[in-house]
Amino acid sequence: MSLTADQDTLAQFRKTYFEECTELLDALQSNLDLLTNGGADEETLHAIFRSVHSIKGGAGAFGFTALVCFSHVFESLLDAIRERKVEANPEVVGLLLRASDALTDIVNAARGGRTLAADFGADIAAMMEDALGSASEPGPASDAPIAAETKVPGEHRYQILFNPHAELLKKANEPLLLIRQLRRLGGLRVDVDTSRLPPLDRIEPEGAYLGWRFTLDTGVPKSVVHEVFEFVEDDCELTIEAERPATSVAAPEAAIAADDAELSVKPVELAAAAPSQSIRVDVDKVDRLVNLVGELVITQAMLTEQSSLLPPDQYTVLIQGIEALAQSARELQESVMAIRAQPVKSVFARMPRVVRDLAATLGKEVRIVTAGETTEIDKTVIEQLNDPLTHMIRNALDHGIEDPATRTAAGKARQGTIRLSAAQRSGRIIIEIADDGRGINREKVLAKAQQRGLVPAGAALSEEEIDNLIFLPAFSTADVVSNISGRGVGMDVVKRNVQALGGRISVQSRFGEGSRFTLSLPLTLAVLDGMVVSVAKETFIIPLTAIIESLRPRANDIHPVVGRGEVLALRGEYVPLIPLYRCFSISGAIKDPCRGIVIIVQSEHAGRIGVMVDDLIGQQQVVVKSLESNYGSVEGVGGATILGNGRVALILDIERLRIADQPASNPLAATGEAASIVSTVSREETHHAA
Amino acid sequence: MQPDHRSKTNTLGYDSLDRAAVGENTQQFITFTLGAEEYGIDIMVVREIKGWTATTMIPNAPAHVRGVINLRGVIVPIFDLRARFNMGLTVTTAMHVVIIVATGTRTIGLLVDTVSDIISVDPKAIRQVPELGLPAQDQFIDGLVALEDRMVTLVSLTGLFDSHVREPAARNVPDQTAATMAA
Numbered sequence: 101m102s103l104t105a106d107q108d109t110l111a112q113f114r115k116t117y118f119e120e121c122t123e124l125l126d127a128l129q130s131n132l133d134l135l136t137n138g139g140a141d142e143e144t145l146h147a148i149f150r151s152v153h154s155i156k157g158g159a160g161a162f163g164f165t166a167l168v169c170f171s172h173v174f175e176s177l178l179d180a181i182r183e184r185k186v187e188a189n190p191e192v193v194g195l196l197l198r199a200s201d202a203l204t205d206i207v208n209a210a211r212g213g214r215t216l217a218a219d220f221g222a223d224i225a226a227m228m229e230d231a232l233g234s235a236s237e238p239g240p241a242s243d244a245p246i247a248a249e250t251k252v253p254g255e256h257r258y259q260i261l262f263n264p265h266a267e268l269l270k271k272a273n274e275p276l277l278l279i280r281q282l283r284r285l286g287g288l289r290v291d292v293d294t295s296r297l298p299p300l301d302r303i304e305p306e307g308a309y310l311g312w313r314f315t316l317d318t319g320v321p322k323s324v325v326h327e328v329f330e331f332v333e334d335d336c337e338l339t340i341e342a343e344r345p346a347t348s349v350a351a352p353e354a355a356i357a358a359d360d361a362e363l364s365v366k367p368v369e370l371a372a373a374a375p376s377q378s379i380r381v382d383v384d385k386v387d388r389l390v391n392l393v394g395e396l397v398i399t400q401a402m403l404t405e406q407s408s409l410l411p412p413d414q415y416t417v418l419i420q421g422i423e424a425l426a427q428s429a430r431e432l433q434e435s436v437m438a439i440r441a442q443p444v445k446s447v448f449a450r451m452p453r454v455v456r457d458l459a460a461t462l463g464k465e466v467r468i469v470t471a472g473e474t475t476e477i478d479k480t481v482i483e484q485l486n487d488p489l490t491h492m493i494r495n496a497l498d499h500g501i502e503d504p505a506t507r508t509a510a511g512k513a514r515q516g517t518i519r520l521s522a523a524q525r526s527g528r529i530i531i532e533i534a535d536d537g538r539g540i541n542r543e544k545v546l547a548k549a550q551q552r553g554l555v556p557a558g559a560a561l562s563e564e565e566i567d568n569l570i571f572l573p574a575f576s577t578a579d580v581v582s583n584i585s586g587r588g589v590g591m592d593v594v595k596r597n598v599q600a601l602g603g604r605i606s607v608q609s610r611f612g613e614g615s616r617f618t619l620s621l622p623l624t625l626a627v628l629d630g631m632v633v634s635v636a637k638e639t640f641i642i643p644l645t646a647i648i649e650s651l652r653p654r655a656n657d658i659h660p661v662v663g664r665g666e667v668l669a670l671r672g673e674y675v676p677l678i679p680l681y682r683c684f685s686i687s688g689a690i691k692d693p694c695r696g697i698v699i700i701v702q703s704e705h706a707g708r709i710g711v712m713v714d715d716l717i718g719q720q721q722v723v724v725k726s727l728e729s730n731y732g733s734v735e736g737v738g739g740a741t742i743l744g745n746g747r748v749a750l751i752l753d754i755e756r757l758r759i760a761d762q763p764a765s766n767p768l769a770a771t772g773e774a775a776s777i778v779s780t781v782s783r784e785e786t787h788h789a790a
Numbered sequence: 791m792q793p794d795h796r797s798k799t800n801t802l803g804y805d806s807l808d809r810a811a812v813g814e815n816t817q818q819f820i821t822f823t824l825g826a827e828e829y830g831i832d833i834m835v836v837r838e839i840k841g842w843t844a845t846t847m848i849p850n851a852p853a854h855v856r857g858v859i860n861l862r863g864v865i866v867p868i869f870d871l872r873a874r875f876n877m878g879l880t881v882t883t884a885m886h887v888v889i890i891v892a893t894g895t896r897t898i899g900l901l902v903d904t905v906s907d908i909i910s911v912d913p914k915a916i917r918q919v920p921e922l923g924l925p926a927q928d929q930f931i932d933g934l935v936a937l938e939d940r941m942v943t944l945v946s947l948t949g950l951f952d953s954h955v956r957e958p959a960a961r962n963v964p965d966q967t968a969a970t971m972a973a
Contacts, residue, residue: 395863638847684849727848730896731858731867734848742860748846 117158118211119380124151125204126449130473132200133452135193137469145182148196152178155207157331160272164210167203168272170221174199177228183284186231195231199224201453256318257343258325263293263311268335270306279312281328286318311337383479386439393429393436394723400429401744437478437624444522444531445473447485451493451520458497465504465515466497472522477529478624481601485531485621488597492533492617493518495591500537500615510612512536529623534616540609542566567607567615571595599755601625602645628724630741630751632717633699635680636688640713641722641741641751642699648708650699650716658693665759668698668710675700679712680752682759683736690714701754711757724751816910819935821942822889822902824872824880829902830909830935830942835891839905842886853879856901861890868899874950875930893947909942911935916944 128151134140135148152175159167177196180186202221209216260282264275282288293311303309316325322342329338400422407415407422448470459466477485501507501516508514519534542563549555549569561569571591598605603621622628622645630641631650657669658677667674677698681689690696698710722741727734727750738753819830820839845857845868854873858865868888872880880886880901888899916933929949935942 391863398863684847686847686849725863725865727858727865730865730898731848734851736849740846740858740865742863742865746860747844748858748860748865750846750848 114162116380117162118207120158121155121207121211124155125200125207126446127151128200128203129452130445130449132193132197133449133470135188136197140188142182145178145188149175149178149182152203154331155203157271157273159210162210164206166216166220167206167210170199170206170225171203173225173228173232174203177232180232192231195224195227197456199228201456204453256316256320256322258314258316258318258322259339259341259343260314260316260325261311261337261339262314262329263296263337264308264332265335265337266304266306266308268332269308271332271335273332273335275310275312278328278332279314282314282316282325285320285325285328286316288317289315291315381439386436390436390440393433394725397429397433397723398742398744398746400425402746405744433627437627438476440479440624441476442479442482443474443476444482444485444529447482447489448473448520448522450486451489454490454493455497455518458494462498463503464497464501466501466518467515468493468518468520470520475522475524475529477522477621480625481529481621481623484597484601488594488619489520489531489533491594493520496533496535496537496615496617500535500539502538506538524623529619529621531619531621532616533619534614536614539611539613539615540567540570540607541611545569564608567609570607571605602628602643625724628722628741628751630720630722631699632720632743632749633680633697633713634715634717635684635713636686638684638686639717639743639747639749640680641720641749642701642711643738643751643754644719646701646703646754648700648702650697652696653693653698653710655694666693668693670700670708670710673708675708675710676706677710677712678757678759680757681712683757703754703757709754709757711752711754722749722751816912818908818910819942819944820889820905821907821909822887822905824875824877824903828906828940828942829871830911830944831889831891831900831947832944833908835893835947837890837892837897840888840890840899841884842882842888842901856882859888859899861897861899864897866890866897866899868901869950870901871945872901872903891947909935909937 128148131140131144131148131151134144152171156168156171156175159171177186177192177199181188181192186192199221202224206216206221262275262278264273268275279288279290291313293313294309296311297303297309318325322340325340329336332338403422404426407419410419412419451470452468455466455468496518497516501518502510502512504514507516517536519532521534522529522531524530546555546561546566546569549566549572550557554569554572555561571594595605598619598621601621602625603619605617605619607615607617609615628641629644631644631647633640633642653668658666659669659674660666664676666677668677669675677693679689679691679693679696680686681691693712696712696714697716698712699716700708700710703709720743722743724739725741727737727740734750736753736757737750738756739751740748741751743749818833820833820836821828821830823829843859845859847857848855848867851857854870856868856870858867860866870880872878880903882901885904887902887905889902889905890897890899916935918933919931930946931949932944932946935944
C-alpha cells in the first residue's frame with residue numbers, strides 16, 4: 101500500500117476506516133457493557149483492547165493525531181487491565197466507559213473534519229494515566245516470583261525474521277511495542293541486524309534500517325505469534341519458522357532487560373474463533389438486487405397468471421416449469437430480504453450511552469439492561485428506529501425513573517432499571533422499553549386531556565385508553581407526568597415515526613411501579629401483505645395489518661349523519677363509512693353500501709373506520725414501490741405496487757384517507773376539512789357508544 | 791433508441807441524420823405532434839419512446855395527469871401534453887406515443903400524438919417566443935425553430951413540470967390568485 105495513492109483512493113480508505121470505526125466502537129460499547137454487568141471474561145478484555153488498538157492503528161495511517169494520542173493512553177490502560185496490573189474495579193470501568201464516549205466523540209469529529217477543543221478528553225486521559233501510574237509503581241516488588249514463572253519452558257521455538265519497511269513507521273507502528281508483545285508470549289532472544297544501516301550522513305530520518313531476529317520459546321501456536329504482526333504484515337519482511345520443540349529455556353540473560361518481566365506468561369487465547377465469513381457490501385448493490393428480485397417476482401406472477409389460461413394437458417412441462425420458477429423466485433426473494441436484515445444490536449448498543457449521559461444530567465441512577473439484541477430486522481427499519489427509541493429511553497429516564505431519594509422513600513432500589521428487549525413474534529418484531537419508575541399518573545393525564553378538550557368531561561375511559569392519551573399530539577410538550585421539561589419531540593412524534601414504519605405502539609403502566617412501551621414493527625418495509633380490492637375498474641391494495649374484518653352491511657345498519665356521511669352500526673358501535681370512490685373521485689363505482697363490501701380497518705387517529713369498496717379480489721404479497729420518487733405524494737396513498745398482469749396498483753394509506761367533499765372540486769382545497777370530519781365523527785360516535 | 795414505426799411522417803431519413811452529423815455546435819431535438827402542431831424536445835432528456843398503454847389512475851390528480859405505468863418495475867407518471875397546454879384531453883388509441891423523459895431526478899412520460907423527426911438546430915437559430923399576451927403559456931416554451939416550411943415549438947420541461955408535478959392545471963392559477971386577493 102503506497103502513500104502516493106491518489107486522493108480518491110485515500111478518500112475511499114478513509115470512508116472504509118470510519119465505517120470500521122463505527123463497528124469497532126459499537127463492539128467496544130457492548131463489550132464494556134458486558135464488563136459493567138460483570139459478564140466479562142478474558143476474551144472480552146482482549147476484544148475491548150483490539151477495538152481501541154484497531155482504531156488507533158487506522159488513525160495513525162490517516163494522521164488523526166488527537167485520535168492517536170487519546171487512543172494510545174486508552175489502549176495502555178486496557179493493556180494494563182488485561183495484564184492484571186490494574187484491577188477492573190467499578191471505578192476503572194466507569195473511567196473506561198467515559199473514555200469510550202470521548203473516543204466516540206473524537207472519531208466523529210475526525211469523520212466530520214471538525215476540530216474539538218485542544219484539551220478535549222485531556223481530563224479523562226489524565227485520569228487514565230493516573231490509573232496506570234498507580235498500578236505500575238508497586239510492580240517491581242512483585243517481580244521475582246512472577247519472573248520465575250516466565251521461565252516455564254515453552255513447547256515451541258520460533259525463529260522470526262523481521263525487517264520493517266519505512267511505511268511501517270509512517271503508519272505509527274512501533275517495533276518496540278511489537279517486541280514487547282512478543283516477549284509476553286514467552287522467552288525471547290533478540291538479535292539486532294544493523295547491516296543495512298547506512299553511514300550517518302546518508303541516514304534518512306524517516307527511514308527504517310534495522311532488522312531483528314527473534315528466537316521465541318513459547319507455549320502458543322504459530323498463529324498467535326503471527327497475530328502480533330497482524331497490523332504490520334504488509335509493511336515488512338516477515339518469516340516465522342517453527343523449530344523443533346525447545347528442550348531448554350533460553351538463558352534468562354538472553355531475554356531483554358527484565359524491567360517488565362512481571363508480565364504474565366499465561367498463553368493468550370487470542371480470538372481462536374475462526375473469523376466469521378462475511379463481506380462488506382455497498383447497500384446500493386443490495387438494494388439493486390432487492391429491486392431486481394422484486395421484478396422477477398412480478399414477472400413470475402404474470403407468467404403464472406398467463407399459464408393458468410393454458411390447457412394443462414398440452415403444456416404440462418411448461419406449467420410445471422412455471423410452478424418451479426414460482427417456488428425458486430419466492431425463496432430467492434426471502435434470501436435477498438435476509439441480506440438486508442441486521443441484528444437490532446446496532447441500535448441497542450447506542451442506548452447505554454444515552455442513558456449514562458442523561459442520568460448524569462438529571463442526577464439519577466439508572467442502568468439499562470438489554471435483551472434479544474440478535475433479533476434481525478430490515479436495515480431500513482433499523483435506521484429509522486434510532487430516533488424513536490432514543491426518545492422513548494430519554495422519556496423513561498426523564499419522566500419514568502424517579503431520583504434516588506424518591507426511590508428510596510418509595511422502598512425501591514436507588515438505581516432505576518430500564519429494560520430494552522427485542523423479539524420476533526408471528527412475523528413482526530416486538531420491541532419493549534420497560535422502566536421501574538413511577539408509572540403514568542392517570543388522574544393527571546385524564547385531567548389534562550379534559551382540560552384541553554381532548555376527552556369530553558365525564559367520559560368513562562378505561563385505564564388503557566387513558567394511558568394511550570399520552571400519544572395525542574396535544575400532549576407533546578406537556579408536563580403531564582413530571583415537571584421536568586420534555587426533551588426534543590413528544591410521544592406523538594414517536595408514534596408517527598413508528599407508524600411510518602408500518603408499526604404500532606402501545607403502553608401499559610402501573611402507577612408507582614413503572615411503564616412498558618411496546619413497539620410492534622414489520623420485518624421489512626419492502627414487502628407487504630395486502631388485500632386486493634376493486635372500485636369500478638380500478639384496483640387498490642389495503643395493507644392486511646390494518647384490516648380487522650370485511651362484511652356486506654344490511655340496509656338497516658347504515659345510518660346517515662347529517663352533513664357527515666353515513667355510519668355503520670357494528671355490534672353496538674358506530675363506525676364511520678368512507679366510500680373509496682368518494683375519496684378518490686372514481687366514477688362508475690357501486691354507491692349503495694349494501695351492494696358493496698365494507699372493510700373495517702383500524703386507523704390510529706380515527707379508530708375504526710369502514711372503507712367501502714366494490715369487491716374483494718384476494719390476498720396477495722406485494723412489493724412496495726415508491727410513487728413519490730417520480731410523481732409526488734398522494735393523499736390516501738402510501739405507495740404503489742405492480743400486479744401480476746404488469747399493471748400498477750396503488751396501496752392505500754389508511755391514516756390519510758379523506759373524503760373529498762365534492763367529487764368534482766379542486767382536490768387541493770378539499771383535504772383539510774374532510775380530515776376533521778372523519779376524526780370528529782369517529783370520536784363522537786365512539787363515545788356515544790360508550 | 792429506435793425509431794418509432796408508428797410515426798406518421800417517418801422522416802428519420804438520411805437527410806436529417808446527415809444534417810445532424812454536419813453541425814459541430816448544433817443541438818438535437820426530437821419532434822412530435824399534437825394535432826397539426828409540431829413540437830421539439832431536447833434529445834438528451836429523452837430516455838425512450840413507447841406506445842400508449844393503459845394507465846392506473848391517480849386519485850384527485852389534475853386532468854393532465856393520466857396516471858402511472860409500470861416501466862420495468864419503476865412507477866412512471868404519464869402526463870397528457872395536450873391537456874397540459876389546455877387543448878383538451880387526448881383521446882388515446884394504440885397509435886398514441888409516450889415519450890419517456892428524465893427531468894432532474896424524475897422519470898416521467900409525455901403522451902403525444904406521434905413522434906416525427908430528429909432535427910439538428912444551431913442554438914443561434916432558436917428564436918424567442920413573440921409576445922402573445924398569454925403569460926401562462928410562456929413558461930412551457932423555450933423558443934421557436936423555423937425549418938423550411940414548418941415551425942417547431944421547443945417545449946420547456948422545467949417550465950412544465952419542475953415547480954411541482956402535481957400543480958393544478960394552469961387555468962386554475964388566475965382563479966386562485968383572485969380567491970387570495972378576495973380573502
